Amino acid sequence: MKPGIKDVAKVAGVSPTTVSRVLNNRGYISEETRKKVYDAMEEINYYPNEIARALLNNRTYFVGVIVPTVTSPFHGEVVEQIEYYLSQKNYKMLLCNSKNQMDTEKAYIDMLRRNQVDGMIVGTHNAVVETYSKLKMPVVGIDRYLGEHIPVVSCDNYAAGQMATRHLIDKGCQHILCIRGNSKLKMPGNNRSQAYIQEMEKVGLPQMILEVPFIMENVEKQKLIYDMLNAHPEIDGIFAGDDSLAVIALHVARQKGINIPKDLKIIGVDGTKQILGFVPELTTIQQPVKQIAKVAVDKLIDLIEGKTAESCMDLPVKLLEGQTT
Amino acid sequence: MKPGIKDVAKVAGVSPTTVSRVLNNRGYISEETRKKVYDAMEEINYYPNEIARALLNNRTYFVGVIVPTVTSPFHGEVVEQIEYYLSQKNYKMLLCNSKNQMDTEKAYIDMLRRNQVDGMIVGTHNAVVETYSKLKMPVVGIDRYLGEHIPVVSCDNYAAGQMATRHLIDKGCQHILCIRGNSKLKMPGNNRSQAYIQEMEKVGLPQMILEVPFIMENVEKQKLIYDMLNAHPEIDGIFAGDDSLAVIALHVARQKGINIPKDLKIIGVDGTKQILGFVPELTTIQQPVKQIAKVAVDKLIDLIEGKTAESCMDLPVKLLEGQTT
Numbered sequence: 001m002k003p004g005i006k007d008v009a010k011v012a013g014v015s016p017t018t019v020s021r022v023l024n025n026r027g028y029i030s031e032e033t034r035k036k037v038y039d040a041m042e043e044i045n046y047y048p049n050e051i052a053r054a055l056l057n058n059r060t061y062f063v064g065v066i067v068p069t070v071t072s073p074f075h076g077e078v079v080e081q082i083e084y085y086l087s088q089k090n091y092k093m094l095l096c097n098s099k100n101q102m103d104t105e106k107a108y109i110d111m112l113r114r115n116q117v118d119g120m121i122v123g124t125h126n127a128v129v130e131t132y133s134k135l136k137m138p139v140v141g142i143d144r145y146l147g148e149h150i151p152v153v154s155c156d157n158y159a160a161g162q163m164a165t166r167h168l169i170d171k172g173c174q175h176i177l178c179i180r181g182n183s184k185l186k187m188p189g190n191n192r193s194q195a196y197i198q199e200m201e202k203v204g205l206p207q208m209i210l211e212v213p214f215i216m217e218n219v220e221k222q223k224l225i226y227d228m229l230n231a232h233p234e235i236d237g238i239f240a241g242d243d244s245l246a247v248i249a250l251h252v253a254r255q256k257g258i259n260i261p262k263d264l265k266i267i268g269v270d271g272t273k274q275i276l277g278f279v280p281e282l283t284t285i286q287q288p289v290k291q292i293a294k295v296a297v298d299k300l301i302d303l304i305e306g307k308t309a310e311s312c313m314d315l316p317v318k319l320l321e322g323q324t325t
Numbered sequence: 326m327k328p329g330i331k332d333v334a335k336v337a338g339v340s341p342t343t344v345s346r347v348l349n350n351r352g353y354i355s356e357e358t359r360k361k362v363y364d365a366m367e368e369i370n371y372y373p374n375e376i377a378r379a380l381l382n383n384r385t386y387f388v389g390v391i392v393p394t395v396t397s398p399f400h401g402e403v404v405e406q407i408e409y410y411l412s413q414k415n416y417k418m419l420l421c422n423s424k425n426q427m428d429t430e431k432a433y434i435d436m437l438r439r440n441q442v443d444g445m446i447v448g449t450h451n452a453v454v455e456t457y458s459k460l461k462m463p464v465v466g467i468d469r470y471l472g473e474h475i476p477v478v479s480c481d482n483y484a485a486g487q488m489a490t491r492h493l494i495d496k497g498c499q500h501i502l503c504i505r506g507n508s509k510l511k512m513p514g515n516n517r518s519q520a521y522i523q524e525m526e527k528v529g530l531p532q533m534i535l536e537v538p539f540i541m542e543n544v545e546k547q548k549l550i551y552d553m554l555n556a557h558p559e560i561d562g563i564f565a566g567d568d569s570l571a572v573i574a575l576h577v578a579r580q581k582g583i584n585i586p587k588d589l590k591i592i593g594v595d596g597t598k599q600i601l602g603f604v605p606e607l608t609t610i611q612q613p614v615k616q617i618a619k620v621a622v623d624k625l626i627d628l629i630e631g632k633t634a635e636s637c638m639d640l641p642v643k644l645l646e647g648q649t650t
Contacts, residue, residue: 002383002441045461047438051385055377070395071405071599077396080422087421087433092440095420096412097405108412113372115417136370218602247603274396277543278572278603 003046012040023048054116063300064112064120066096066105067142068214073243073274074287075123078142081293082121089301091118098124100215106131113137119300122146138303140296143188151303153296154188155287156314161195163319164239164267164285169203171265171325173237176205177228179249180241182213188313192241192269208232212245221245225252236264243268243275243284250282250324265325269317276320283325288315328371337365348373379441388625389437389445391421391430392467393539398568398599399612400448403467406618407446414626416443423449425540431456438462444625447471463628465621468513476628478621479513480612481639486520488644489564489592489610494528496590496650498562501530502553504574505566507538513638517566517594533557537570546570550577561589568593568600568609575607575649590650594642601645608650613640 005023009016014033021027022037029037040046054060063086067075083093094117096108105124109131112120119138132139133147143154168176180193193209200207210228212221225248229235238253240246246268250260258264268275271286292315299309330348334341339358346352347362365371379385388411392400408418419442421433430449434456437445444463457464458472468479493501505518518534525532535553537546550573554560563578565571571593575585583589593600596611617640624634 045459047435047441049380049441050439051376051441052380055374055380060376069405071398071401071597073396073599076401079420080394080396083420083422084424087436092436093420095404095408095418097408099409110372111412111417114375116372116374116376134370244602251605272396274398274599275603277569278600280576 003044004049005046007044008037008040008046011044012036060116060118061091062094062115062117063091064094064096064108064115064117065122066098066108066112066120067123068100069097070095073272074270074289076274077272077289078123078293081290082297085294085297089297091297091301100124109135118304121296121300138300140300140303140309142292142296145186145188151299151309152188152311152313153292153299154313154315155292155317157188157191158195159314160269160285160287160317161192161239162199163317164192164269165196165199167267167283167319167321167325168237168239168265169199169205171237171261173265174205175208175232175234176200176237176239177208177210177232177235178239178241179210179212179225179245181211183211189241196239208235218248221248222252225249226256229253229256229258238264238266240266240268243270243272243279243282246282246284246324247275247279250279261323261325267325271318271320281323283322284320285317286320287317291315328369330371332369333362333365333371336369337361384629385441385443386416387419387437387440387442388416389419389421389433389440389442390447391423391433391437391445392448393425394422395420398597399595399614401599402597402614403448403618406615407622410619410622414622416622416626425449434460443629446621446625463625465625465628465634467617467621470511470513476624476634477513477636477638478617478624479638479640480617480642482513482516483520484639485594485610485612485642486517486564487524488642489517489594490521490524492592492608492644492646492650493562493564493590494524494530496562496586498590499530500533500557500559501525501562501564502533502535502557502560503564503566504535504537504550504570506536508536514566521564533560543573546573547577550574551581554578554581554583563589563591565591565593568595568597568604568607571607571609571649572600572604575604586648586650592650596643596645606648608647609645610642611645612642616640 005016005019009019019037022029022034065082070076070079086093098105121140123142129147139150141150141152178193178196197207212224238249240249246266250266253264268284271284295312302309330341330344334344344362347354347359395401395404411418423430446465448467454472464475466475466477503518503521522532537549563574565574571591575591578589593609596609620637627634
C-alpha cells in the first residue's frame, strides 16, 4: 500500500489538514511544523499524488503519443524529441506503438481517453481519420492528415522531393526510379513523389514509380526493388521516399553487383542520427526532427490551453551529400 | 471541460447514481435504462475515468520505463516490446529518455512517483543505484544492477563474449581488440569483456581492450578507434561490445582502406531488427530482445502483485554470421 497523507500526519504528529496545507502552501505553518512534515514524507517515502490533483483539476498533463513503432529511425527520434519537449512543460508521455494495426490503434485511442489524456500526438499510417475527428480533444498529426480541424506538422515534403530529384538530374541521371509508400493513404509525404513527377516533367525525363507499402516486411520490400531493377536495367538513379527504403535499395543494388554511385545513384529522405551513424555513405534530404517535435508539442499545448493552432507543413529540409550520388 | 457522470445522467434523463451503477455493473438496471445511459455516453463522448478508479484502488496500471534513449537500436526495440507486453496486461507505459544525465534520471524518478506508477523498468547507464534501492517500489533492471533486492533481466552476457571471441579465434585472428563501454559502471554487460579476457588467456593470445564510453559523441568514438588501429596495425579482429560500436569500427576501417573481412574481422553484439536492416553484412551475437522484454514485464507484474521475483540473466544468445568475419 502506498503511503498517504494520513500516514505522513501520523509520523509527523500533526493533523492530515496540516499536511495538506504544507503540501499546497496554504495558510500559516510554522517552520518547525513544515520541517516535521517534510521529514515524515522522507521517512515513509511519501510523494504528493499528482493523479489526485489531476482528477481535481480535470487536467492530467498526460499526452498520448501514437506512432507505428519507435524502432523506425524517424519515429524513434521524433518520439525522443517529443518526450523531451513535453517534459520541459511538465507533461508526461504515454507511448503507444500501433504496429500499423488499425484495431490496435483504435484500442489505444480508447485507452488514452479512459486515462483522461489532455491530448494526443499521432504519427500513424492508418486510415482511422473519422475516429480522430470525433474525439473532441486536442490532437496534432505528425506528417499525417487526421481530420479537417486537426493541425498537421511536417517538413516541406514538396521541397524534399524537388531537392532530391534535382540532385539526381544534376548528377546526370536519365532514368530515375521513385520508390514511395502506398499512394492510397492520403498523407503529406505524398508531396515528395508529386514533386518528383513535376520535376521530371519539367526536364522531359520518363517517370517510373514503384509503390512499396510501409507495412511490408523487409524481405518483401527487397524483392519488389530487386524485380524492378531486373526489369529496368536502364535505371541509373533512385529517389527513395525515406532512408529505410533507400538503404534497402542500396543493399539490393550491392547484391546485384551494381557500382554505386557510378552506375546507380541513390538518395533518401530523413537524415536521422541513426541512419547517419549506421549508413554514413547515404546521400539524403534531412528532415528537421527536433523542430517538428517542438512545433507539434507547442501546438498541442496551445490547443490544450484553449488557443487555436494552424497546420505547419513547411519546416525546412536540407541536402546531406554522401557517397551514394 | 471533459464530460462527467453528471453530464451523462442529464442527457440520459437518469440520476448520477444510476449511471454509476451501469458503469460498475452494480444492482438491477433495466435494459432500457442501460441503453439510455450508453447512448448518452456515446452522444456526449464520455469515457469512464480510469484515473479516478486508479485513485480508489491505489493501483494506476502505469509503469515508468527509463532508458538512455529510444534512438539506440537496442533500447528502441526493448521499449517497443515492453510496451507491447505491458499493454497485453492492461498496463500503460510512461516513457522517459534519460539521455544518460543523472539529474534528468532523478527528476524522472520523482515524476514517476508523484504520478503513482505501480512500478518501473529501468535500463539506464547511470550510477543512481542508491535512489532505486530506497524507492520501496517494484523495480526491474534491464541489463543493469540497480540495487541489492532489484531483479535484473539480461541475456547471457558471458556466453555472448565467449561466442564472439571464439568465433574470431576460429576464423584465425591473432590480435583481437575488444572495444567496450566504461568499465567503472558495474553492469552485467561487463561479463562480455570478462569472457573475452578468459578466452584469450585460454589460447594464450594477447589481450587489447579499448574503453569507449556510451555517452561519447560518435565522432569521438570514431577518433578513439581510428587512433587505436593506427597505433596497432597488427589488429586483425575486433570484438565490439555492441553493434553500434561494431558499425563505427566498420566505417573507420573502411575509411582507412582496410579489407574486411580479409585483413580485419569485426563482430558485434545485439542483432536488432534495425541493425540487421541497415547493416546486414555485420556478423553479430543476437540478444533475445522479445524474451528480455517479456521476462522483465512478467517479473515486474509479479512484484506489483506482491509475489517475489528473482534475477534472470541467462537468456540465450545466438551467432548471426554476416560478411564482416
